[in-house]
Amino acid sequence: MSTPQPAAPAPKISYASDQQVRWCPGCGDYSILKQVESVLQHHGRPKEEIVFISGIGCSSRFPYYLDTYGMHGIHGRAPAIASGLRSVQPDLSVWLITGDGDSLSIGGNHLIHLLRRNVDINVLLFNNEIYGLTKGQYSPTSPEGAVTRSTPMGSTDHPFNPLALCKGADGTFLARSMDRDPKHLREVLLRAEAHRGTSLVEIYQNCNVFNDGAFEIFTEKAGKALHTVFVEHGKPLLFANGTKGIKLDGFTPVIIDLTEGKHGVDEVWVHDERDSFKASILVRLFDDPHREGALPRPFGVFYVNDRHTHETKMNAQVALAKEKRGNGNLDALLRGENVWTIN
Amino acid sequence: MDTTTTLPPKKVEARDKVVILFAGDSGDGIQLTGAQFTESNALFGNDVSTFPNYPAEIRAPQGTLAGVSGFQLHFGSVDVFTPGDTCDVLVVMNAASLKANLGKLKNGGIIIANSDGFDAKNLRLAGYPDEENPLTDGSLDNYVLNSVDITKLTRNALEGTALGMKEKDRSKNMFVLGFIHWMYSRKLDRSRAFLANKFKNKPELLEANLRVLQAGYNFGDTSETFTTRFEVKPAPMPQGNYRNITGNQGIAIGLIAAAQKSGLELFYGSYPITPASDILHELSRNKHFGVKTFQAEDEIAAVCAAIGASYGGALGTTASSGPGIALKGEALGLACMLEIPLVVVNVQRGGPSTGMPTKTEQADLWQALNGRNGEAPIPVIAASSPTDCFEMAFEAVKLAVEHMTPVILLSDGYIANGAEPWRYPEAKDLRPVHPPFATERDTGDAAPFLPYDRDERGVRPWAIPGMKGLQHRIGGIEKEDKTGNISYDPKNHELMVRLRAEKVQRIADTYRPIRLDSGPSEGELLIVGWGSTYGAIRTAALELQQEGYSVAHVHLRHMFPMNKGLRGLLKNYKKVLVPEMNSGQLRQLLRAEYLVDAQGLNKIQGMPFTAAEIRKGVLDLLNP
Numbered sequence: 001m002s003t004p005q006p007a008a009p010a011p012k013i014s015y016a017s018d019q020q021v022r023w024c025p026g027c028g029d030y031s032i033l034k035q036v037e038s039v040l041q042h043h044g045r046p047k048e049e050i051v052f053i054s055g056i057g058c059s060s061r062f063p064y065y066l067d068t069y070g071m072h073g074i075h076g077r078a079p080a081i082a083s084g085l086r087s088v089q090p091d092l093s094v095w096l097i098t099g100d101g102d103s104l105s106i107g108g109n110h111l112i113h114l115l116r117r118n119v120d121i122n123v124l125l126f127n128n129e130i131y132g133l134t135k136g137q138y139s140p141t142s143p144e145g146a147v148t149r150s151t152p153m154g155s156t157d158h159p160f161n162p163l164a165l166c167k168g169a170d171g172t173f174l175a176r177s178m179d180r181d182p183k184h185l186r187e188v189l190l191r192a193e194a195h196r197g198t199s200l201v202e203i204y205q206n207c208n209v210f211n212d213g214a215f216e217i218f219t220e221k222a223g224k225a226l227h228t229v230f231v232e233h234g235k236p237l238l239f240a241n242g243t244k245g246i247k248l249d250g251f252t253p254v255i256i257d258l259t260e261g262k263h264g265v266d267e268v269w270v271h272d273e274r275d276s277f278k279a280s281i282l283v284r285l286f287d288d289p290h291r292e293g294a295l296p297r298p299f300g301v302f303y304v305n306d307r308h309t310h311e312t313k314m315n316a317q318v319a320l321a322k323e324k325r326g327n328g329n330l331d332a333l334l335r336g337e338n339v340w341t342i343n
Numbered sequence: 344m345d346t347t348t349t350l351p352p353k354k355v356e357a358r359d360k361v362v363i364l365f366a367g368d369s370g371d372g373i374q375l376t377g378a379q380f381t382e383s384n385a386l387f388g389n390d391v392s393t394f395p396n397y398p399a400e401i402r403a404p405q406g407t408l409a410g411v412s413g414f415q416l417h418f419g420s421v422d423v424f425t426p427g428d429t430c431d432v433l434v435v436m437n438a439a440s441l442k443a444n445l446g447k448l449k450n451g452g453i454i455i456a457n458s459d460g461f462d463a464k465n466l467r468l469a470g471y472p473d474e475e476n477p478l479t480d481g482s483l484d485n486y487v488l489n490s491v492d493i494t495k496l497t498r499n500a501l502e503g504t505a506l507g508m509k510e511k512d513r514s515k516n517m518f519v520l521g522f523i524h525w526m527y528s529r530k531l532d533r534s535r536a537f538l539a540n541k542f543k544n545k546p547e548l549l550e551a552n553l554r555v556l557q558a559g560y561n562f563g564d565t566s567e568t569f570t571t572r573f574e575v576k577p578a579p580m581p582q583g584n585y586r587n588i589t590g591n592q593g594i595a596i597g598l599i600a601a602a603q604k605s606g607l608e609l610f611y612g613s614y615p616i617t618p619a620s621d622i623l624h625e626l627s628r629n630k631h632f633g634v635k636t637f638q639a640e641d642e643i644a645a646v647c648a649a650i651g652a653s654y655g656g657a658l659g660t661t662a663s664s665g666p667g668i669a670l671k672g673e674a675l676g677l678a679c680m681l682e683i684p685l686v687v688v689n690v691q692r693g694g695p696s697t698g699m700p701t702k703t704e705q706a707d708l709w710q711a712l713n714g715r716n717g718e719a720p721i722p723v724i725a726a727s728s729p730t731d732c733f734e735m736a737f738e739a740v741k742l743a744v745e746h747m748t749p750v751i752l753l754s755d756g757y758i759a760n761g762a763e764p765w766r767y768p769e770a771k772d773l774r775p776v777h778p779p780f781a782t783e784r785d786t787g788d789a790a791p792f793l794p795y796d797r798d799e800r801g802v803r804p805w806a807i808p809g810m811k812g813l814q815h816r817i818g819g820i821e822k823e824d825k826t827g828n829i830s831y832d833p834k835n836h837e838l839m840v841r842l843r844a845e846k847v848q849r850i851a852d853t854y855r856p857i858r859l860d861s862g863p864s865e866g867e868l869l870i871v872g873w874g875s876t877y878g879a880i881r882t883a884a885l886e887l888q889q890e891g892y893s894v895a896h897v898h899l900r901h902m903f904p905m906n907k908g909l910r911g912l913l914k915n916y917k918k919v920l921v922p923e924m925n926s927g928q929l930r931q932l933l934r935a936e937y938l939v940d941a942q943g944l945n946k947i948q949g950m951p952f953t954a955a956e957i958r959k960g961v962l963d964l965l966n967p
Contacts, residue, residue, distance in 0.1 A: 017816070018791070019828065047786075051808045053651070064816050064829065069808035071654060072818025073647070074677050080612075080644035084651025084659060085808070087635055088608055092808055110647075113640040314635055321630035328632030330603050330770040333596055336586040338533070340386045343582055 015040045015047060017067040023058060028179030028205035032126065033065060035182055036095070039189045040066075043093070050093045053082045055102040058133050059126035059205075062097040076107025079114035079123075083310070086119050090311050093193070094120070100127045100141040104160050108140075112169035117310040118197040122189075125202045127162060130211035143288070148210075163283040163302060166200050172305040173199040174283065176298065179206060180219035184230070184299065191301055197309050217289045218297050227289045231282070231300035236268035239296045245269070246285075246295065253281060253295055271300075279303035353564075354571045355528065360419030361575055362427030363523065366444045367436030367460075368405055369398050369412040372516030377414025378762070379520055379537060383529045385587045385764050388577025389418040392878060393762045394426035394951070397701040406460075406468035411443045420576040424728075424878035426761065428953035432526075434519055436460050436493070438469035441477060453487045455522070457515070459494035489568055493518050500558035501551055510548075514555040521559025528574045531560060581766060588765040590732040590758035591618070594662070594688055595625035597736025599632050602658045604737075605744050605776035610652035612637045612645040612661045617700040618756040619662045619690040642670035646687065650674060653683045656807035658740060662688035665707045666697060668751075672714050677819045678749040679719040679843065682795070682803050684778075685749035686739045690759045693949040702949025703757035705874050706925040711751045712903055712932075718840050720847040722746075723902040725753040727877035730765040732758060735900060741776050746850055747802050753902070755924075757951045758875040780805050784812030794827040801846030848904050857908030862888055862895025865915035868965055871941065873899040873929055876922050876952050883957035894961055899929070905936070913939045920944055920964050922957055 015037050023029045040050065050068035054060035056075035063070025073081045082096050103111045103125055114121070130148065131137040137150035141162060145154040163174050173195040177188040185203065192199035204215040217223035229239040229246065237246040238258075245268035247256045256263040272278060282302050287294035322328075363380070367373045374395055385391050396413040403410030417427035432453045435441040437460030448454065461478050477483055478490045497515040498508070517538075524531055534556060542549035563569050588596075602609035611634065613623045627636040635657075639645035642663055649659030663671065668689045678685045691707045693699030711723045722742055726735040735752055743750040781804035784792065794815040795803050806813035815827055823830035824838055860877075861884050862869075872880040877898050884896035897912060899905065913919060913933070921930040922944040930943045944960035946952055 019816075046811070047814050048809055048811050063818070067814055069814050070816035070818075071681070072816065072820060074673055074819050077643060077647040077674065080639065080647035081651035081654070083644075084610060084612060084637065084648030084653075085655040086651075087637060087648070087655075088610055088652045088657040089655040089808060109640055110644055113644065314637075318630045318633055318635065322633075325631040328599070328603070328629060328634075330600055330632075333599060333629065333632070334767045334770065335584070336588070336767070338382055338386060339584055339586050340388060341584050342388060342577070342580050 012041050013044060013047065015066050015068060017065055019064045021065050022061065024209050026208040027058070028128070028207070029059060029062070029126065031179040031182055032124065032185065032203055032205065033062065035185045035189055036124070037066070038186055039193060042190065043193065045093055049091070050095070051085065052095045052097060053078045053085065054097040055099075055107060056133070057099040057102045057131075058207075059097050059099040060102060076102050076105070077110060078102070079107060079110035082121050083114060083117065083119045086121060086311050087314055090120075090315060094122070096121050096123045098123065098125055100125065100129060100139045100162070101131050104140045104162060104165070112165070115166055115169040115171040115198050115200065118172050118307050119310045120196055120198070122192045122199045123201065125162060125200065126205040127202050128205045128207040128211055129214045130207050132207045132210055136210040161283065161286045162202050163200075164286065167280055167283045167303065171200050171303070172197040172307050173301070174279065174303045175200070175301045176202045176204070178204040178215065178219050178299065188301060195304065197305075197307060223289070227294070227296050229285075229296040229298050231271045231298050231302065233271055233273045233301070236265055236270050237298075238265070238268060248278075248281070251281060253285060255293070255295065273301050273304045276303065276305065353569070355574050356571055358573050358575050359421050360417065360423055361432065361527070361573065362415065362417045362430040363432040363434065364413055364415045364430040364444055364447060365434045365519070366411055366413040366440035367516075368440070369400070369410045370402055370405070371412070371436045372513070373412045373414050373436070376516045376520045377416055379534050380523055380529075381416050381418070381762060382537070382587060383524060383533045384416070384418040384527070384575070385585070386533055387529060388580075389420065389575055390423045390578040390580060391416065391418045391587070391762065391764055392423045392426045393417070394757065395760045399699070399701050404468070406437055406439055406465045408439045408443050408469065411440045413440070413444060418575060420578050422578065422580075424881045425951070425954055428955045434523065436515070436519075438465040438471060438477070442469045442471070448486060450485055451487065453489065454483060455489045455491065455519075457493040458490045459492050491562075491568070496558065496562060497555050500555050504551055505547065506551055511551070514552050517552050517555040518559035518562070521556040522563050525560045525563030526569070526572055528572050531556060580764065583766040585764045585766050587762050588729055588733070589621070589760055589762045590726065590729040590754050591621035591690070591760070592625055593726075593729055593732030593765070594736040594752070594754065595622050595629070597733040598626070598660055598686065598740060599629055599634060600733075600770070600773055601737045601740030601776055602634075603632065603770070604773050605658065605740065605778055607656070607658040607744070607778060609634045610637065610649060610657040610659050611635070612639050612648035612652070612659070614639050614642045614645045614663065614667060616642075616664050616667045618692055618759045619664050619667075619688065621759070622662045622688065622690070642667040643674060646671040646674040646685075649685055650678050650681070650683065653685055654681070654808070656805075656809070658684060658686070658744065660686040660688070662690060664690050664692045664700070665694045665710065668707065668710060669714065673716075675721060675749055676715045676717060676719045679715070679721055680819050680822070681817050682747045682843070682846075683805070684743040684747060686736075686743050686752065687749060688736070688739075688752045688754060691753060691755040699949045701756065703755045703875065703951060704924050704947065704949060705753075705755055705876070706928065706947070707753065708902065708925065708928040711753055718844065720844050720903070721749050721751055722847055722850055722904065723751045723753065724900055725874045725902050726758060727872075727874060727898055727900065729758050729761055729763045731877070731900070733765070737773065741774065742850055744776050744778050745802070746800065746846065747779060747805060748847060753874060755875050778805055780807070781810065781813050783810050786812050788812060791826070793825045795822060795825050797842070797846070800849050801842060851901070851904040851907055854901060854906050857897065857906040857912055860896040860898050861885055863893060864895070866893035866895060867916065868894045868918040868920060868961060869913065869916035870894065870896045870957070870961065871899065871919060871921050871929070871933065872896065873902060873923070876924065879952040879954045879957050880922060882954035883961065886954070886958060887961060892961070892965065902929075910937055913937050918942065918964055920961060922946075922952060922960060924951070
C-alpha cells in the first residue's frame with residue numbers, strides 16, 4: 001500500500017474454522033493455536049493467501065481448525081509437500097505444523113533437506129517428547145531412561161537435540177519457545193513469519209495425558225528463572241533474575257555469579273543472532289536441568305541468516321532460461337534438432 | 344596395405360533391412376557410435392529401431408564380460424518394429440564383446456573385430472582357453488570375419504597430433520563410425536555436425552575426431568579386405584516430418600506438451616534412478632517452458648513435492664522405476680484421497696528389489712494396479728513404443744487433470760532407451776486439456792464451499808490456495824462426502840470408497856472404441872499384448888497373417904480401467920495368447936475379469952521378446 005494516510009485499523013479477521021477443536025482438554029496445543037491466530041490477525045492477510053500443511057500426529061490436526069487453505073498430509077512428509085507447494089506458489093504464507101515424531105523420526109530426512117534448501121516456510125515443531133496420537137511411546141526427543149509404554153525399563157536411546165540438528169542442517173532461522181509463555185511465543189512467531197526462508201520454531205508443548213510436566217522445570221515459576229535463559233539480540237545472556245550470566249570461556253559456556261563482585265555484566269556473552277559460530281554453541285546448551293550446575297536452557301531466536309530461498313533461485317533459473325531462449329516454443333520442442341521429411 | 348595401385352571398383356548390394364550390433368567395453372563409446380549411425384540412417388529416410396544394452400556397472404573391469412556394452416540398430420527400407428531378433432553385422436571392440444554377442448549373429452553374418460582387443464590379456468579376461476584366439480583358430484569360419492587393428496589405425500590417423508596415447512585411443516569409436524558409414528553408403532555430414540557441436544570449445548579434440556572419422560570411412564574405400572558396400576533405400580513411411588526419439592524423451596516432451604495445452608506449470612519431482620533419470624535430464628534442459636524440476640532427497644519426497652505442487656495449482660509429476668514406486672506407495676494413496684492431478688511414470692526394470700536396473704521387464708503391472716493400502720483405484724496406462732511414450736504421457740496428463748486423479752504410466756527400460764522415427768505432431772493438432780478449476784467466490788457467500796462436490800463424471804472442483812472464498816482443508820483421513828471434513832461415519836466411508844472407484848471407472852467412457860492392431864476381427868487366435876512387447880508381437884503377427892494363419896493382435900494401452908470393448912473382442916477368438924515379460928500378470932487379470940482361458944507366453948530374462956519367440960508361442964498354441 002502506497003497511500004500516505006495511516007489506514008483505519010481493519011476489523012480483525014476471524015481465522016477460526018467451523019470445526020470443533022478436538023485436542024485433549026488441557027493440551028498445550030490450544031495455546032499454540034491461539035497464538036498463531038493472533039499472529040495471523042496481526043498480519044491480517046486474506047484467508048485464501050494462507051496455507052497450513054501438516055503431517056501426522058496430534059499437532060497435525062491443526063489445519064482443520066483454521067479457515068485457511070490446509071492439507072493434512074501423511075506421516076513425516078509435510079516438508080516435501082510444502083516444498084512442492086512453495087515452488088509453484090511463491091506469494092502465499094505457508095505454515096508447517098509438525099511434532100517431534102513426525103519431523104525428527106519418520107520425517108527426519110525431509111526436515112534437514114527443507115532446512116538446507118531454505119524453502120520459505122514457517123515450521124512449528126511441537127515438541128512434547130512423546131508419541132501422543134499412538135498413545136504414549138517414547139519419541140526421538142524423549143530423554144534417555146524415559147519410561148513409556150514401549151520402554152517399560154526406560155529408553156536406551158540417546159535423544160536428538162532438535163535445534164542442534166537444525167543448525168547442523170544450516171537452518172536460517174532457529175528459535176525455541178514454549179506453550180506456557182504465550183507472550184514470548186507470539187513474539188517468536190511474529191519473527192518467524194517475517195523471516196524469508198525456513199523459520200524453525202521448536203515449541204516445548206506439554207502433553208498432559210502421556211508426558212505431563214515434561215518441561216515444567218522450564219515453564220513453571222518454580223524453576224523458570226533458574227533453568228532458562230531468554231536470549232535477545234544485543235543483550236547479555238542473563239538469568240536467575242539477572243543474578244547470573246553466561247560467559248564464553250573460549251568456546252565453553254560457563255555460569256558466572258554477578259552478585260559476588262568477582263564478575264561483572266561486561267563479561268557476559270552478548271547474544272548476536274547473526275553469529276553462526278556462537279549459535280552453534282547456543283544450541284548446545286542442552287544440559288539435563290536436574291544435573292547439579294546445569295546450564296540454563298535458552299529460549300528465543302538463536303540464529304538468523306538471510307541466505308537465498310529455494311524458490312527464489314528456482315524461479316530465477318526459469319526466468320533466465322526464458323530470457324536466454326525465449327518462452328518455450330512447443331513446435332520447436334516437438335521438432336527437435338534433426339528432422340527429415342518424407343514426401 | 345598398398346594404396347598406390349588402382350583399386351578395383353567396390354560392389355554395392357541392396358538390402359531391405361539390416362541389423363547391426365555394436366559391442367565393446369563400457370568405456371569404448373559404443374552407445375555414441377550406435378546413436379550416431381542411427382541418426383544418419385533415420386535422416387536418410389530409413390525406418391529404425393534401436394536397443395541399447397548397458398552393463399550394470401558404470402565402468403566394469405575392462406575387458407570382462409560384465410563390462411560389455413551393446414547397441415543394436417535395425418534399419419530398413421521396409422517397416423521395422425523391433426531392433427531385430429538376430430544381427431547381420433557384429434562390430435566388436437574386444438574379445439569379451441565377441442563372446443557375449445556371437446550367439447546373436449546370423450550364420451554367415453559379418454564380424455568386424457578390433458584385433459587389438461584380442462591380445463592375450465583380453466582373451467584371458469573374456470574367458471577364452473589359453474592359446475585360443477577366435478580370430479585365428481578357424482572357429483568363426485561360418486561367418487565373414489574381418490579382423491582390423493582399429494586401435495593402430497586410429498593412432499596412425501592421429502600421428503603428429505599433440506594428443507596423448509590414451510586420448511588417441513578414445514577416438515577409435517569414430518573410426519568404427521566412419522567405416523560403418525562407408526559400408527552402408529551413408530554420408531558423414533550428420534556425424535561431422537554432431538562432433539562440431541560436441542567439441543565446439545575443444546578445437547583440438549574436434550580436429551582429432553574428424554580425422555579419425557574420415558580415416559575410418561577412407562579405410563573402407565581403400566582397404567582391399569572390403570569389396571562390398573551395401574545400400575538400404577529409404578522406407579516407404581507415411582508422408583510427413585520425422586525425427587528420432589527415445590521413450591524417455593517422448594515422456595519428457597509429452598509432459599511438457601500436455602502442460603502447455605492445459606495452461607498449467609509443469610513441476611517434476613524426482614530422485615535419480617535407472618532407467619528413469621533421462622526424463623529428469625531432459626526436463627531440466629527445458630526450463631524456458633516454465634518447467635520446474637526438483638531433485639528430491641528421496642523417492643517419497645519426490646512424489647510428495649509433486650503432490651504439493653498440484654495442490655498449489657501446477658501439474659505435479661514424478662517418475663521412477665519399481666523400487667522407487669514402492670516407496671511412493673503411501674503418497675499415491677494420499678493423492679487418491681485428495682483427488683488432485685498427479686502423473687507417476689514407472690520406467691520398469693528387472694525386479695524384485697534392486698533386481699536388474701539396466702535390464703527390462705514388465706513385472707510392475709500388479710504393483711501399479713494394487714500397490715497401495717485400502718481401496719485406492721488409480722488409472723494405469725502403458726506405452727508400447729518410444730513414440731507411444733509421447734502419446735501416453737500426454738494421455739496421462741489429460742486423464743489426471745480432467746478427472747482429478749493420480750495416473751500411473753508404465754514404460755520400461757527397453758522402450759525408454761530405444762529409439763525410433765517419430766512423425767511428430769504440430770502443437771495445434773494436440774488435444775486440449777481442461778482443468779476443472781473451481782470458481783472464486785465472494786467471502787460473503789452464505790453456503791460453505793464444498794471441495795468434494797462432484798460433477799456428472801464424479802470429478803471434484805480444483806480449488807487452489809490463493810483462490811478467493813474457497814478455503815478448505817483436505818487430507819489423507821477419510822472425509823465426509825461433499826464437505827471434505829473428517830468423518831468416521833461407517834456409511835460415509837463406504838460411499839466415499841464407491842465414489843472414488845466410480846470416478847475412475849467412468850474414465851473408460853472417454854476411450855475410443857477398441858481397435859485391433861492387425862488381423863481378422865474374429866478367428867482362431869488373438870494375441871493380447873501390452874507395453875513394450877508391441878514391436879515383436881506386431882512383427883510376428885503380420886508374418887503369420889501373411890502366411891495365412893488366423894491370428895489377430897490387440898495391444899492394450901489402458902490397463903485400468905480397461906476398454907469396454909475388450910470383453911466382446913475376446914469372445915471372437917477360440918484362443919487367447921498373452922505374451923508378457925513377467926510370469927503372467929495381465930493374463931491373470933483377463934482370466935479374472937473376463938472368465939477367458941487366456942494362455943501365457945512369458946519371458947523373464949531382462950531382455951525383450953524376439954519376433955521369432957512370439958511366432959513360436961503362437962504356433963505352439965495353434966498346433967499343440
